[in-house]
Every structure is written in C-alpha cells, then in structure tokens.
C-alpha cells in the first residue's frame with residue numbers, strides 16, 4: 001500500500017450516514033457569511049457557509065437554510081435578504097449568528113445599517129449582496145433560496161474568514177511571494 005492509499009478513507013455508498021457526510025464536508029473550506037432579512041416576518045439573521053454564485057445573468061446566488069433554524073420563519077415570510085461576507089475581524093459576529101443567541105441580541109455587537117431592501121447590512125463586510133428571493137426549493141431538511149442581486153458593495157479588508165475542519169481560519173488578500 002502506498003502513502004496516498006494509506007491517507008485515503010473510502011466510505012461505501014450504503015454507509016453514508018449524516019455523520020459520515022458531515023465529516024467529509026468538514027474537509028471543504030468555505031467562506032463565512034451572515035445572511036440577514038427584515039420585513040413582515042421580522043428581523044433575523046444566521047451564519048451560513050452554504051452560499052454560492054449561480055449565474056451572472058441575472059446576477060444570482062443561492063443560500064441554503066435549515067427549516068428548523070430559529071431564523072427560518074422570518075426568511076420564509078420576507079421577500080428580500082442580504083448576504084454579508086465576513087472578514088477575519090468578524091469571527092465573533094459569526095459565533096453570535098451561528099449559536100443559540102436570541103434573535104434580538106444578535107444585532108447588538110456590530111455596526112448594522114439598511115440600504116435598498118431594508119435587510120440589515122454589516123457596515124464593514126468584505127462584500128454584501130442585497131437580494132430579492134426569486135425561487136425557493138425545499139431539499140431534505142433545508143430550503144434553497146435563489147437570490148437575485150438588487151444592490152451590492154465591497155470593502156477591501158485585508159483578510160477573509162474561512163471555515164475548514166470545524167475551525168475558523170484567516171486568509172490574507174495577498175499571499176507574500178517567495179523569493
């Protein structure tokens with residue numbers, strides 16, 4: 001057996017439990033976002049790594065939200081949301097929105113504003129995307145929200161926040177070149 005084979009762990013298809021899937025998913029590094037909303041369903045937000053770009057025409061991204069999350073009823077009732085991309089300075093913001101913190105307290109510890117849609121915008125987010133939810137698709141425990149961009153902005157913070165191996169990591173904007 002060579003070194004590569006020794007480091008590779010295979011799981012038979014019939015054995016793919018939720019735990020095995022999560023263990024494998026912990027090997028995917030992901031950007032960390034706080035997704036917020038406000039409207040008839042109230043103000044809410046949650047930490048999300050399941051966010052990705054779908055198409056640039058019309059500019060669209062997707063967000064997956066667990067339907068058992070305390071934030072879900074507000075997202076189900078509201079038509080707009082904001083994806084706030086976190087910088088390395090926002091690890092505590094991520095913990096606040098990813099834990100069991102009561103919804104009203106989540107917005108107390110960072111600077112939030114509103115712009116086009118009324119969804120809370122994190123003042124110094126690395127980027128923010130205000131969106132109109134254009135489609136909703138339930139899949140298992142989650143709902144995929146397809147989100148058309150209404151307005152966006154970027155902010156050149158020096159490092160982004162990543163989630164990998166169940167831990168936070170910080171990645172600099174520019175990697176120093178060797179030699």
Ligand SMILES: NC(=O)C1=CN([C@@H]2O[C@H](COP(=O)(O)OP(=O)(O)OC[C@H]3O[C@@H](n4cnc5c(N)ncnc54)[C@H](O)[C@@H]3O)[C@@H](O)[C@H]2O)C=CC1
Pocket residue numbers: 021022023025026049050064066141166
């Ligand atoms: N997509 C999601 O719903 C995610 C939920 N979480 C939640 O945050 C908490 C802490 O998670 P970890 O410490 O990373 O350990 P974990 O073992 O629960 O998660 C490991 C990885 O599995 C994936 N994952 C976790 N829960 C999932 C779910 N319900 N549906 C689809 N994918 C899921 C994510 O990629 C995550 O990084 C847990 O309660 C977890 O459920 C974390 C990341 C993503």
Ligand SMILES: Cc1cc2nc3c(=O)[nH]c(=O)nc-3n(C[C@H](O)[C@H](O)[C@H](O)COP(=O)(O)O)c2cc1C
Pocket residue numbers: 032046047048049050051064065066068069070071094097098099100101163
């Ligand atoms: C790094 C990280 C990423 C997460 N990504 C998602 C996600 O993409 N979708 C999701 O529904 N929940 C995600 N969660 C979990 C939610 O942020 C939240 O903890 C969960 O919905 C339970 O919140 P509640 O106590 O308000 O019900 C993530 C949590 C962490 C810490």
